[in-house]
Amino acid sequence: MASDDCVSAFSALDEAPLAPLYGSDFVVLGKRVLMSSFNAPFGSKIVFNSLKEIFPAQAQMVLMPSSNGIPLTLEAMTYSQIVEAVDLQIRSETYGILPLDKKLEFDNLKAQYESATNEAEKAGCLDLIKELVYTSVLLSLANASLKGFASYLDTHSGFQMMLLDNRKTYTADQGKVKGIAARAKRAKDRTYAKTSKPSAIPPRSAAGKIRKQISDVSEEDSDSSSTSMGISCHGKHTSSSDSNDDFNDGAYGKLPANTSLPEASLLLTILPSLFQKRKDSLKRKGKLLKEELHLS
Numbered sequence: 001m002a003s004d005d006c007v008s009a010f011s012a013l014d015e016a017p018l019a020p021l022y023g024s025d026f027v028v029l030g031k032r033v034l035m036s037s038f039n040a041p042f043g044s045k046i047v048f049n050s051l052k053e054i055f056p057a058q059a060q061m062v063l064m065p066s067s068n069g070i071p072l073t074l075e076a077m078t079y080s081q082i083v084e085a086v087d088l089q090i091r092s093e094t095y096g097i098l099p100l101d102k103k104l105e106f107d108n109l110k111a112q113y114e115s116a117t118n119e120a121e122k123a124g125c126l127d128l129i130k131e132l133v134y135t136s137v138l139l140s141l142a143n144a145s146l147k148g149f150a151s152y153l154d155t156h157s158g159f160q161m162m163l164l165d166n167r168k169t170y171t172a173d174q175g176k177v178k179g180i181a182a183r184a185k186r187a188k189d190r191t192y193a194k195t196s197k198p199s200a201i202p203p204r205s206a207a208g209k210i211r212k213q214i215s216d217v218s219e220e221d222s223d224s225s226s227t228s229m230g231i232s233c234h235g236k237h238t239s240s241s242d243s244n245d246d247f248n249d250g251a252y253g254k255l256p257a258n259t260s261l262p263e264a265s266l267l268l269t270i271l272p273s274l275f276q277k278r279k280d281s282l283k284r285k286g287k288l289l290k291e292e293l294h295l296s
Contacts, residue, residue: 006042006050017181018150018172020163023067025184027177030152030170035144048142054151055162058134062163063097071154071161074134079113079126082133090166094145097164098136106132137164 013031020028038047055061058075063085066072072081086097086106098106109132113125140146150163150170163169171177 002042002046003049003053006038006046007053009038009042010050010054015152016172017174017177018152018170019177019180020062020071020152020161020170021065021168022069022071023065024069025180025187027181027184028152030150032148032150032172034148035141035146039142039144044139044142044144048138051138051141054160055138057159058130059157060159060162061134061137062161062169063133063137063167065168074130074137077130079122079129082129083110085167086133088167092147092166095140097133097140097146099139099143099145102132102136102139106136 010031010033013033015029015031017027018030018032019026035047038050042050059073061074062071063074063077064072064081074082077085089096106129109125109129113122113129116122116125137146141149146164148165150165150172152161152163153159154161171180
């Protein structure tokens with residue numbers, strides 16, 4: 001079918017970096033569609049049906065820029081925003097979003113909306129206005145009175161988005177796109193730096209040597225041969241059931257797999273002092289025991 005050929009021609013268009021103007025810095029790969037290249041070979045009726053097949057929802061159509069970081073789609077537009085978009089006149093276009101034969105219908109719906117006495121009536125009129133605008137945009141594109149649009153796949157919604165030309169909805173200027181991409185990368189790097197855990201830097205003495213920060217081990221803990229003792233990279237005592245950063249009883253001399261060289265150096269510096277402290281404790285206990293035996 002000719003309509004299928006038109007859809008295939010759209011799918012085959014090359015993609016290039018472009019930046020949607022939603023009030024935040026991000027770049028996508030998208031297509032730029034020049035309607036004259038579709039209107040001539042396929043005709044306006046086939047192009048209209050193909051556009052309706054590719055963009056079946058109002059949530060895919062963007063008629064004006066936004067400033068809150070998300071696309072302002074036709075579905076989300078207010079009454080005043082729609083009126084502003086419809087009234088916008090571009091010199092290069094024969095007429096605006098609405099074809100001339102749809103202008104009277106739009107004015108009648110405007111009058112009904114403004115004269116509505118309750119919110120339910122207004123909501124009904126607004127739905128009719130949005131449907132009229134949606135259909136009118138597709139007709140104007142099919143007739144090539146609207147010159148073209150950009151399109152990209154929104155990964156969050158899964159929609160193929162339509163960003164109408166000449167309304168500051170996007171930029172395809174590669175100089176601007178590169179600048180936007182650079183700003184987005186810097187913002188991402190700053191966010192990562194804030195959320196990532198800083199590496200521990202051991203305190204140093206005035207002479208530049210690393211200070212040992214080990215809490216005193218009680219005599220009672222030292223005497224318990226069944227209790228294992230771990231040392232974290234910050235120098236504090238931890239339970240032998242803690243994470244893999246710890247040494248476990250019977251595994252001394254084998255560093256954990258994720259221990260860095262500075263941490264290993266610090267640990268090897270600390271361990272001898274711990275063994276010496278335990279040895280001294282045992283000597284003191286032995287001396288006291290001898291004195292008690294001598295006195296008895």
